[in-house]
Amino acid sequence: MSERSERTIGLSTSPTSALEPWPETVEWRPVSRDLIWVELIGLASFMIFVFAGLAILWALTGHWIFGLALAAAAVMTAWRVTVIFRAVKAWGYAERDNDLLVRHGLLVRRLSIVPYARMQFVDVTAGPLERSFGLATVQLHTAAAASDAKIPGLPPDEASRLRDRLTALGEDRAEGL
């Protein structure tokens, strides 16, 4: 009952019904599932060195602590793998009439609302792994350093389309400050 009596920054222009928080009513577009592979390979290429280093140390010294570290590393890797699977599914973006929505994060869930009019420039980047899977990352920059609108794992066509749309929509508007 105390929940009801709480004072809130109550607003008459409520865009949503109380039962349906609005991020669920937006049509989210997922990022490519291939991003899972990109992240997994990235993880694997890092963990190989960790495992090899620990294994060599264990073989040389025979100390049990390295065996323990190896087991810990294996557990951590398994955990990271599950996180990667779920984290890639957590990424999502939506183009609304006036702004771009980006959500991501598993432990800390983040949602960014970036108006097209605030866009300063758009970066399309692709690392070697991403390119071998035919993926690219689009990042929208605003004048605020805290703005956080990065969408990884887009197919190149979609990335180009998104970039063109973002810059075209941004151009209609004024200075952006």
Place this chain on the structure above:
Amino acid sequence: MSISVATAEPRRRLHPLTPLLKGARALVVIIAALSWQTLGRVGLGWFAAMVVAALIGQVILALISWYFTGYQVVGRELRIHEGLVFRRTRAIPLERIQAVEVVRPLLAQLTGLAELRLEVVGGGKTEAPLAFLTVDEARTLRERLLVLAGKATATVPAAEVADGEPAPVAHLERPIHAVANRDLLISQLLTPQTLLMPFGIAFVVVQFASEATWSFIGIASTLTAMAGVLLQPVRRILADWNFRLASQDESLRVRGGLLETRSQTVPLDRLQAVTATWPLLWRRKRWLRLRPHVAGVAAPNAGDDSGGARLLPVGDPETARLVLGEALPGVALDAIPFTPPSRRARWLHPLAWRVLGAALTDQVVAHREGLVTRQVLVVPYARIQSVRVVRGPLQRRLGLATVYADTAGGPSAAARDRDVREAWELAATLAERSRAARSVLAEP
């Protein structure tokens, strides 16, 4: 990535001498990295060989990067392509370019080349230097970009235009407020540094008296330490002496200073946010301080406390209302209806819960925080750059969320630990209101 637009003009490379110039630029860095110590150990011949090897490597890298760097104008945007392994394409709408500069560093001057620098507002860094082009290329590209951007006339700084106007009589200054030096002195005496100073002195005197070793170095170092502690209040007094605030042409003029008189301009159309601070020791006097956050292409170093602009170094609530009314018309600090976070957030902030708060008025979003030094941040809707909703693991368990409204170069207004449903609503409202406020600004 396939970035091929049929109608676009071809990608152009930078000048072929670029790799050599960049390599030459790296020469100093290479020598510094190898260090003189290495020179002493390996002798001059080997040292020269190492430098040359590193230089050749550098030039080869620069050559590869030159080969894969290109720029093109597509419609009304400039695209810059970079990178062999990590590819990046940056698309900059020409409307967003604040300034285009042709810069000629020494090496470029010797070879008849120039660098084109594009200022974009993103985070205060020069986003896209095109180095190097021939001077003619750079000039024509600059003209072209400015014409396309439709601000060929806007390159003249606004101040110069105002000076050149035949009738500057209309731009007279209108004084708003002057801070009494007595208040300034008292306010700086009421800082922890100054108040704790007598205890420090007493401690040192007792120490010396009991030990009875009055060495010159001991006294000198104690004095320097004290001077260091007192530096900040003294600097503030020096900077804000005879503080006067006036309004002129849509901007606020701040003057003050004892040793050197400074005059700062706060353009109101670039004012992103205002922070009001109530230090603990000023609370009896109900004094507060107002600080503006201005988006600048070249912002002064924000870390220096005495260097940042001040709207009001010290003042009572009435003065603050007057000053804030000039900076953000229609905003009154005491009229902002702060509401505390959700009750479930009490466990997260047992002491500060009462202080934390956020509010929306018809023009601004504001937050309040700080148990000891209370702070209120006011951000007009029209200045919001983006809105974020963040939920940490603990917050999700408690059904809470924090909503941020980001500003350019300033701090973000944060509605901490709101009930999650309220947070979504808040984010939607912020996005909606900032859009409405922007469209009003865009059509004056």
